[in-house]
Amino acid sequence: MGNKVFNWLQCYQYCPDAATREPMPTPGKIDVLPEIIKDLENRSAVGTKKYGTILQTHNGRNSLMDAYQEALDLCMYLKQALLEQDKPLDITE
Numbered sequence: 001m002g003n004k005v006f007n008w009l010q011c012y013q014y015c016p017d018a019a020t021r022e023p024m025p026t027p028g029k030i031d032v033l034p035e036i037i038k039d040l041e042n043r044s045a046v047g048t049k050k051y052g053t054i055l056q057t058h059n060g061r062n063s064l065m066d067a068y069q070e071a072l073d074l075c076m077y078l079k080q081a082l083l084e085q086d087k088p089l090d091i092t093e
Contacts, residue, residue: 044054
């Protein structure tokens with residue numbers, strides 16, 4: 001267990017603090033909701049093509065486990081993107 005704690009502390013030392021607050025938003029350029037709706041419609045079409053139907057309840061899968069696994073993948077991609085940013089992150093409040 002000591003190694004796990006040490007590795008976490010070592011990562012914490014070099015990684016941005018996830019609890020750092022972001023500044024208030026400024027006016028933007030693109031509304032996000034319509035883009036998400038388009039993405040959902042496109043993903044539904046992909047699912048229909050791949051599985052022959054849209055996502056339905058009681059389909060024999062554990063939707064919580066599916067969502068949890070997808071969330072873990074999302075965390076990995078988000079952290080990768082944060083680490084790959086060209087500019088260093090400002091973690092001061």
